[in-house]
Amino acid sequence: MKSAVETLSPTRAKLTVEVPFEELKPSLDAAYKAIAQQINIPGFRRGKVPPMVIDRQVGRGAVLDQAINDALPKVYTEALRENSLEPLAQPEIEVTKLEDNDLLEFTxxxxxxxxxxxxxYEGLEAKVDDAVVTDEDVEEQKKGLQARFGTLRDVExxxxxxxxxTIDLVAKENGETVEGAEISGTSYQVGRGGMIDGLDEALVGMGVDEEKTFSSELVGGGMEGRPVEVSVKVTGVQEQELPEFDDEFAQLASEFDTAEEFDADIRSRLAxxxxxxxxxxxxxxxxxALLDKVSVPLPDGILSDELAARRxxxxxxxxxxxxxxxxxxxxEEMTSEDFEADLERRVRDAVAAQFLLDEIAKKEEIGIDQAELSQHLVQRAQQSGQDPQEFANHMFEHNHIPELVQEILxxxxxxxxxxxAVVTDESGNAVDLKNLQADGTIAEPADEPADEAAEVEAPEAAAEETSEEA
Structure with a gap:
């Protein structure tokens, strides 16, 4: 086999590959054998039909087609390896010459x-906001905790x-009740939002048995965005009473004996x-900061696919x-043009960052072991709410392990x-970055992932093979 590569752009290449027919012999033999199993020729047992009879009865062209289809993926992969090319998508292949018993050429x-x-990329400098816990942050956290143990009492x-x-609500369009837009006896917290635009504003100031009608738009279903008239009736008003943040509450809501200890723990967790x-x-x-130091050519096809997926x-x-x-x-006070421009910028940065990190992983000769792959599988399964073993089985069955290995690298x-890197906050203090995890995220070290990861069964060679390929 001979191959040559032509660079069409920094992100696109054209391979021209010549394959002598003697190298196609295994694929030709396999094609004859497969066709022999599929046809019935009088005088010959199934699977024992000679090649010359197959050529006469089926046609040499059919054999060549099957043999070429079988050989092309292997020859194409070998040509990529010979020319040190890393493909990012499926190729566009064209057979440009086929001389029977002599030569196959394709691009x-x-x-x-x-x-x-x-x-x-060592010693990069960056600045971030201060990590400050305010009294307002603590009070907000406390109120959230108190609300969990709050009680409701009727008020007049x-x-x-x-x-x-407690409300009854109905939405109508042109005087007709919209299907699925009628509720009765539903409890709702004023100011919570999320039900229908204009509802919170309408409810403030309404008493029991009062009704009000306002204009709005539906936000779900087939009538999304359609204008409707909404009638709401209040049948009950309750005030939430929060428990005092005292020692008794600390013992009820936490493992601490005093409010002071509970307060200190809240501040510590927030910090x-x-x-x-x-x-x-x-x-x-x-x-x-790294992206600002280099211009990375990006393939149009990859960008288009990623943009479509993000949208x-x-x-x-x-x-x-x-x-x-x-x-x-x-x-968000954005125009659609602003949104598209911001989305494209983020996608470009994300793809460029992947290429750069791949190069750094190569230069640093980074590898992974089976335990790291298993732990990553467990983490990904937990993020998607799936059983770790089922998730691992799916990844292996659908050949997604190389993608996970690349994520880890x-x-x-x-x-x-x-x-x-040298990172400081706005006050000039150094930011501690020593708690980076193996998957590149920054979080507190977990207590159990290693044990859980050990429960995921995966071929031990998988991590080694994919790491070497990467």
Whole structure:
């Protein structure tokens, strides 16, 4: 086999491959054998039909087609390896010459990973916001805890923000009740939002047995965005009474004996959360600092696919939240052009970051072991709410393990880069980044993942093989 590569762009290559017919012999023999099993020729047992008879009865062309289809993937992969190309998508293959018993020639155009000259990535500088816990943060946390143990009592006054009201509600379009838009005896907290636009404003000041009608738009179903008239009636108003934040409450809601100890624990947890948020922001800032130092060529096809996937994901999330894209843009004070520009920028940065981290992982000769792969499988399963073993089986059956291995390698590369960075907050204090995890996230070390990961059964060779390929 001979192969040559033509660079069409920094991210696209064209392979021209010549294959002598003697190298196609195993595929030709396999094609004759397969066809012999499929046909019935008088005088010959099934599977024992000679090649010359198959050529006469079925046609040499059919044999060549099957043999070429069998050989092409293996020959194409070998040509990629010979020319040190890393494909990013399926190739566009064209057979350009076929001379029976002499030569097969084909071309393959494919998006490939660009060659990147890595900039210096050690000691990058970045700045993040201060990690400060305010008294307001603590009070908000306390109120949330108190609300869990709060009680409701009926009141004889108009509803106010934060009250719980019992309501009957119906939405009509052109005088006709909208199917599925009628409820009765439902409890709702004023100010919570999420049911229908304009409801909270209407409820404030309403007393028991009062009714009000207001205009709104539906946010779900086939009538999403359609204008409706909404009638709401209040049948009950309840005020939430919160328990005092005292020693008794501390003993009820926590493992602490005193309110002082409980307060200190809340502050400590909030401080830890702020620190982790700050560390995650530092990770992003360091990666952005690296992106600013280099221009990475990006394949149009990969960008288009990723943009489409991101748009679909955002649309699904908005639909689950009962919100239209128009409403989201309005709340964010963005135009559709602004949204698209921001989305494209983020996608470009994400794809470029992947390429850079892949190169760093290569340069640092990073590898993974079976335990790391198993732990990553467990973490991914937990994130998606699936059984770890079922998730692992699915990943292996559908050949997604190389993708997971690449995620781990990128995470390790990111950890190396971030831990060597010089990151300070707005006050000039150094930010501690020593709690990076193996998958590249920044979080508190977990107590049990290693034990859980051990329960996931996966071929031990898988991590080693995919690590070597990466």
């Amino acid at each position: 393959a155009e494919v998006d490939v990973k660009p060659e990147i000259e890595l900039p210096a 006054r108009a509803a106010a923000d934060g009250d719980f009201v 830890n959360g702020k620190r982790l948020e700050q560390a995650a922001a530092a990770r992003d800032a360091v990666l952005e 679909q994901n955002i649309t699904q999330q908005l639909a689950m939240a009962g919100m239209t894209m128009e409403k989201y843009l309005e709340d 990128r995470g390790k590369a990111l950890a190396i880069m971030v831990e060597s």
